[in-house]
Amino acid sequence: MDIAMSNKNKKLTEAIARNLNVSPMVNTSPTYASATATHYPTTSQYITVTLDKLHPYEHNPRKNRNPNFDMIKESIRRRGLDHKPNITQRPGEPFYIIADGGNTRIQALKELFNETQDQRFWAIECLYKPWKGETADSVEAELDLLIGHLIENDTRADLTFIEKALGIQQAKEYYEKKLDKELSSRELASELENDGYIISKTLISKMSLCIKFLYPFIPDVLFNGLGNSPIDKLLSIRNNALDVWQQYRLEVETDITFEAIWENSLSRCNNDNPFNVKTFQDALINEMTDALEGKVSYEMLYMEVDLDERKFQKLAKKQQEIDAQIQHSQEDVAKFQQQQLEKSQFETEISHSDKLEKPTTQENEVKEIVVNPDTPIQWEEKNDSTLDTETENNHSESGTINKTVEAEPDNDLAQQFSQNYGIVPGMTIQAQREQQATVNGLEFACVGRQPVADIWQVYPSRQHKAEAYSLALDIAEQFNLEQFVEHIVKEPVDYSFQMKPLDEALEDDTKRSIYELLNMLQTHDLTYSDACFLDTALLLGSAEREPNIDDITLVKLFRLIRLVRYLRATATV
Structure with missing residues (x-):
């Protein structure tokens, strides 16, 4: 039993050392005496631990070397450890492990001790936390460690998408083992939230698809930092290509499967640095063309697979629907006007007929007039039909005036809503937004927390700070920076936001640029002045490389800039 345990510990130590790119620790100092733990503290307390008894957490979501390692x-060489790592210990194991962040610091200490043999790098003070379970394989304890590391890495915002996805996948396996059932994305998000880790079910679903369809074939590309936007594009291209393959594959006799085509074309791109989505798409379409034996042309497949082409097709289809609706509306208006004209002509004919009949009747009437010879006769004739007509006209004109007066307030109210809120009575807000987005060619940007239907139009009575806050969250989320967008609560609530200060500098140039840009565009203090650096790679890209910011995020950024300009301009009035 002791021999088996010794071999297990030896293999685990060697595996951890390989993961850290350092050899297992051996202290050759003459003043060092080894000691083995004989008991396990049951309460949190500070203890001094030597490096040979301190191992990194083997399920740490971070797989790559920390870019800030040097x-x-x-810093540790010059100042020592400023922050004591939290550690724990599995029952039955002779060493401690990192509890919730600090693996990079332990690796740095080991390298420093190997280089200097300085004892201050060998024995360090740590905060010990008891193991949450009675056995070394306690699921609850493993979940606590894993979630602690996820939260710590999220705070520093330095995990790649695939590292975070694999961490969430590991958590899913623990939860399913604990609950003895399979979990949906919604159920997993709920379990993680209950344990203090917030993540949307949509992001969990995307992570699952990434692990299933991308990770087996381009692991190096993903670990090199492939982000949200290209991953979204790859998954969308896969959906389009699969639909096309299922449509055309029955036209040829072939044993080739779509999964084989996807694997071959994607695997060849694993060494690409930088990775280009268009290059991969070209390889995929070529393989599909070959598999379909040329019965479907490259151009035909390109029209069905390419994301931009599909977007243009949707816009064209939408435009046709809008044109048809406009034509139908014009026909309805013309029909209504014709009905009104016919009705008016009919009423005119009836009125004219009445005018002709009434004088004739009066002429046939016999009137007896008594004449006094001594009284001069004054002839005063009044045509009754004329009186009736005048009275009728007066009533008609009065009615028209009253109707006009009554209609004007309704028209004014509708006009005010349109001018102040951009709302047209009789249509849903969503339908109006989609119609406006289509007219402005922004249908693709009508997504997320804050869909964008118009970059420039600003309606004075809308909640502009709320819109700006939602846009900032959408933009930050694309670069895993949403945790830095802070809602400033005011009375009354107006959804002002600012960027939280960074604990450590962001090493990634794109993330740093986006953070600085959002910091400059914050709405909490509209007199705030700052500068940020935007390079060509972020906004424009090149023929060989796509820009770091995708089209949707770029539109939302333009809209946010427009809103902040408006807010600053109106704040000085």
């Missing part, structure tokens, strides 16, 4: 190592 800076952290140099």
Whole structure:
């Protein structure tokens, strides 16, 4: 039993050392005496631990070397450890493990001790936390460790998408083992939230698809930092290509499957640095064309697979629907006007007929007039039909005036809503937004927390700060920076936002640029002045490389800039 345990510990130590790119720790200092833990504390307490008894957490979501490692190592060399790591210990194991962040610091300490043999790098003070379980394989304890590391890495915002996805996948396996059932994305999001980790079910679903359809074939590309936007594009291209393949594959006799085509074309791109979505798409369409034996042309497949082409097709289809609706409306208006004209002509004919009949009747009437010879006769004739007509006209004109007066307030109210809120009575807000987006060619950007239907139009009575806050969250989420967007609660609530200060500098140039840009565009203090650096790679890209910011995020950024300009301009009035 002891021999088996010794071999297990040896293999685990060697595996951890390989993961850290350092050899297992051996202290050759003459003043060092080894000690083995004989009991396990039951309460949290500070203890001094030597590096040979301190191992990294083997399920740490971070798989790549921390890009800030050299800076952290140099800081420890000069100042020592500013933050004591939290550690724990599995029952039956002779060593401690990192509880919730600090693996990079332990790696730096090991390298520093190997280089200097300085004892201050060998024995460090740590905060010990008891193991949450009675056995070394306690699921609850493993979940606590894993979620602690996820939260710590999210705070530093330095995990790649695939590292975070694999961490969430590991958590899913623990939960399913604990609950003895399979979990949907919604159920997993709920379980994680109950344990203090917030993540949307939509993001969990995307992570699952990434692990299933991308990770087996381009692991290096993903670990190199492939982000949200290209992953979204790859998954969308896969859906389009699969639909096309199922449509045309019955036309040829072939044993080739779509999964084989996807694997072959994607695997060949694993060494591409930088990875280009268009290059992969070209390879995929070529393989599909070959598999279909040329019965479907490259151009035909391209029209069905390419995301931009599909977007243009949807816009064209939508435009046809709008044109048809306009034509139908014009026909209805013309029909209504014709009905009104016919009705008016009929009423005119009836009125004219009445005028002709009434004088004739009066002429046939016999009137007796008594004449006094001594009284001069004054002839005063009044045509009754004329009186009736005048009275009728007076009533008609009065009715028209009253109707006009009554209609004007309704028209004014509708006009005010349209001018102040951009709302047209009789249509849903969603339908109006979609129609406006289509007219402006922004249908593709009508997504997310804050859909964008118009970049420039600003309606004075809308909640502009609320819109700006939602746009900032949408933009930040694309670069895993949403945790830095802070809602400033005011009275009354107006959804002002600002960017939280960074604990550590962001090493990624794109993330740093986006953070600085959102910091400059914050709405909490409209007199705030700052500068940010935007390079060509972020906004424009090149023929060989797509820009770091996708089209949807770019539209939302333009809209946010427009809103902040408006808010600053109106704040000075």
